[in-house]
Amino acid sequence: MASQIHFLDIKGKPLLSRNYKGDIEPSAIEQFPLLLLELENGDEDLQYRPFVTSKGINYVFINHNNIYVCALTRKNDNVMTMVVFLLRLIEVLTQYFKSLEEESIRDNFVVIYELLDEMMDFGVPQITDTKILKEYITQDYYKLIRKTRQVQPPNAVTNAVSWRKEGIAYKKNEAFLDVVESINMLINANGQVLNSEILGEIKMKSKLSGMPDLRLGLNDKGIFSSSTNDDDTPSELGASGSRKIEMEDIKFHQCVRLSKFENERIITFIPPDGEFTVMSYRLLSTQFLMKPLILVNCKTVVHKHSRIEILCSVKAQIKKKSTANNVEIIIPLPEDADTPKFTSEYGSTKWVPEKSCMIWKLKTFPGGKQYHMRAELGLPAVVDQEMELLKKPIKVNFSIPYFTTSGIQVRYLRINEPKLQYQSYPWVRYITKSGEDYTIRTKQ
Structure with a gap:
């Protein structure tokens, strides 16, 4: 080399x-x-x-x-x-x-x-x-x-297991799994999804004694394979029925036995001690596009020599039993805007002049709810290119616990330590959050 x-x-x-x-x-x-x-x-x-x-x-x-x-x-x-x-x-x-x-x-x-x-x-x-x-x-x-x-x-x-040393011991043996999915999405002004992808990771924190052998079971038959059978669990992306989901860029930690996965679609491994990423993946929707989880409708009116007026509504298009946390709606503004006035049904609104934007924050956002916000800002300069403002997209940040967009679920995590034969406690958490590119185009 x-x-x-x-x-x-x-x-x-x-x-x-x-x-x-x-x-x-x-x-x-x-x-x-x-x-x-x-x-x-x-x-x-x-x-x-x-x-x-x-x-x-x-x-x-x-x-x-x-x-x-x-x-x-x-x-x-x-x-x-x-x-x-x-x-x-x-x-x-x-x-x-x-x-x-x-x-x-x-x-x-x-x-x-x-x-x-x-x-x-x-x-x-x-x-x-x-x-x-x-x-x-x-x-x-x-x-x-x-x-x-x-x-x-x-x-x-x-040793063959170079990522884990021998003699590790814990009083309480636990394994924590986090299934984290980041959503990147481009949405037009009419609420239609133009492009979308899911970037997923299965992270683990291992606090297990000895040299445990783990077996991770997912409802993966409809995801890892190109088609689903009648007895397979379908992957859900917020709507109905038989859909084809293609998983790309699958990457495993070096501890995963790749031959076992390739032949039997079974994930088995001896984990490193501490935190690591078991698996990462990317999902692309091929025959359909999933609906936006957080949909923003924003109308901007620029009055020449006077002010700018923004009317914004946001809707959580998730199940009613789910709640989005720490929602941030970042709306672009002209660089010379000043004297802001905000009125919102829920949450708080902040003007960030150094970034030429305003941020509407909603700490908790229950599924199915919709809120409105109105803003007025002074526009002292003569604006001849107000259409440039309307071309800048709105960015949305959020996180939704206990929920995965792809429908991936951990069916079981079996822990076997042949020498110590201890009782172990696996824990699983799910979270879906916005990726680096969850944007919405404004009306022009």
Whole structure:
């Protein structure tokens, strides 16, 4: 994979280097600043790629806190694999030193060399789990050299289960599962959904003793497969019947046995200790578009030389037994608006002049309810481009507990520890929230 790993400052001056194979001259890194300059001045489409090639040498790099972390190789390796390793290297060093900067690199040469030797062997990635590395590579190097005996790596390094150490013990054995789905949606002024997606994660906090073997059951037959059978549980997206949901970008934690999942659609794993993400996924609706969970209808009237008037209504299109929490409706305003006056049936409204917007907040929003708000703001300047205001979309933030939009449910979480045979307590929570792009176009 990588022949060399280099840390360089923002000007391209080397700070620290590790040569794994010796098949590339150490002076080859001196060409990197010139190659980077050529890349920045070249084709715009090439400026964002994380690699550059010169004289048969591939330079794969990442910029972090004005530091370049660069890997060199002569082989035609997978670039993204090297990028992932560099990102993991940065993450490990950040967890060691809190902030990976030029100063922290200069102050911790010895520890960084130790980590580079353990994380990669002859250019091949080995151990990238910070919890395991911290067991025998401490932040204080002098503690290591004063010990009378050689520090031995923990069993997890050579064990098949490298993400979990042996001997973990808890007085009360518990496992907490969180099914979190983020909704991205683009809605037009008439309330029609133009585009939508669900980004989901199944997160876990493990407080289990020993080496437990877990089996996670989901109502997944209608989701993991392209079609559903009569005995399958359908996925519901807020309306009726037989719908096709395609799950894409499924990613599992390294602890999940992929062969078991691919052959039998069963999720089994030995969990790491503490918090981690078991699985992430993305759902796209193909034959239909789901209805908005929070629908906003906003009408803006701009009176020239006078004021701007906004009439806004919001409706929670969720089941009556459900409640949306911390709802925020962010409405764009002209930059020169002033003297605001707000009247709302429910919630509070705040003017944020530095962001040229107003925010209508509803702490709790029961399903099926609808509320109205009216706002007036002064508009002292002459407005010739009032239509530009109407083109800016409204952004909505919210969270809905005890609810998943896709209909994914945890049917069971079986915990088996063959040696200890303890009683365990699994807990499951569900939450649906707005994603980074839940927007509504205003009427024009």
